[in-house]
Amino acid sequence: MIGIFEEKSIRAATSPAHAVAAIREAFRADGLGKTIVPPVINLAVAAVDGEFHIKTAYIEGVPHVAVKVASGFYHNPSRGLPSGSGLMALFDAWTGQPSAILLDNGYLTDLRTGAAGAVAAEHLAREDCETVGVIGSGVQARMQVACLSEVRPIRRVVAWSRNAERLARYCAEIGEQIAVEARAMAGIEDVCGAADILVTTTPAQVALVRAGWLRPGMHVTAVGSDSPGKQELDAGCFRRADLAAADRVSQCLSFGELCHAMAAATIERDGIVELGAIVAGKRTGRTRTDQITIADLTGVGFQDTAIASAVHANLVTGSSR
Amino acid sequence: MIGIFEEKSIRAATSPAHAVAAIREAFRADGLGKTIVPPVINLAVAAVDGEFHIKTAYIEGVPHVAVKVASGFYHNPSRGLPSGSGLMALFDAWTGQPSAILLDNGYLTDLRTGAAGAVAAEHLAREDCETVGVIGSGVQARMQVACLSEVRPIRRVVAWSRNAERLARYCAEIGEQIAVEARAMAGIEDVCGAADILVTTTPAQVALVRAGWLRPGMHVTAVGSDSPGKQELDAGCFRRADLAAADRVSQCLSFGELCHAMAAATIERDGIVELGAIVAGKRTGRTRTDQITIADLTGVGFQDTAIASAVHANLVTGSSR
16 A cells, blocks of 8 residues: 555645755756656636646656646635645656655645745845745745745845735734744835845736836746746846746746746747756856846746655655654 | 545446446547547656656546556566556546545556447447457457457457467456457467457557458457557558547547558548547448448547546445446
């Protein structure tokens, strides 16, 4: 019988630090050409306003291959269910035999997405970044800050969200959980004015962040656009950026921020650097303190394989964090 | 906690008759435009001679969506493990929430593939077919005959396989299990000379069945070619055929027998009929007893969703077969 693990034990078997370490190595492997990442499956069921996304990848040297199924069913909240769900199935990378089912309800996707933001910041944000600007007040608004705190001396969060009540709750929680000072801002421009690192985490379909609001020295990570039609950054942001990175260029061009930037011709494909290449030392990240940098993160299958295999190692040995 | 079901209970919860009924309805739904079938994921890991195939599909009215992961790792037999493995994850089609994991080790794939052969024969083989010719001596050599017996008055199997010992064992087993007379033949031409329905079930990469061996009135089902490079039927077979059907035209053109037939220009795309359209009554199947018909089956995600959901219904109610 293979191992079946529930969300509670999965949460106890990992942490932001653990996730950042696993995701950093996954990007490095990707940059070294040691990953195989097939195109994702997107199954949209319009009749029930639901969708499934399936991702998988092989990483040389990682003992498992994860197949991650994530679902989003947008009528669920009216039935008292969360809209998002999912699980990961792990297979032995040497034999293809099933090893485990991680019933994480999407937790590991949230965590590895936060960790990717931290890995991007390690290479693209100034060393002395203390203030994180957050657009949104959901899970990624939390995860990004938790993971950034592992790689930069974060002391302050300035946040804006469409929903004032959720924003207030977010600021209270993030202040307590991450031990940073947290402040709700009146608008996105105010957030941009105070942030060293800006993280956009919304499902917006119209650009929220204007190019003129970016300031020299700022790093921006956009994680909200994970399917066609979504957009958080005005395409002009990429014209202002000194460096634009993508977790996977091909994927970001089909449904990330870069898709809109290419359409608006504010960037050329050759101008986009893959994050793995930077982590592997094949391309340079930030080289000057006054540069503006942007990371477009859409989530790649090797992140799922990396986090799932790392968590599985702790689950079977009984280790935590 | 979601339901986790092992192979033994899965086997007890279904049967050839049960599978044929579910797969027939799935093809009918497909022919009526009631399925959504995204492209499959193929993840090949050359370094370990292994591959993963991931299929999924939505069928209007079926309560689950299955995500099926099948693996083939060809060094496994030298380690005492089967080369093939896999599982199916079931999700509620209305909420996207995980419902069950079917740890079937590929059994349901084998069964639904056999069932698709039976559905093809219902529409393409003569009513009075009594003799099945089988090329190969593996799992599909068994499943196809078991399922064909549900739809045609099968009395006799004539079989050929490259491996004489496995062929002898196959003939002994199939004779006992399906209660048909079974005979090992000296060559493929001999099988063709005796068969009303010919089923090819091998992983051959060079055509085994020559066009000249097909006889008027014969129906051929080819199930071995499930990835690029495989081929069982000489492309000329399609020139001789009066009717060529595919479980999914797009898929068969990329890696089925029809891929080779198109390359050899022995068929035109417009000449290929989708099996679902025939089952739904939108296209005609066999109309005369002297026609030669061919079904190219590569396996479609809606078959996985159909069989998994049907088996799950029996598993949760404790019904069998």
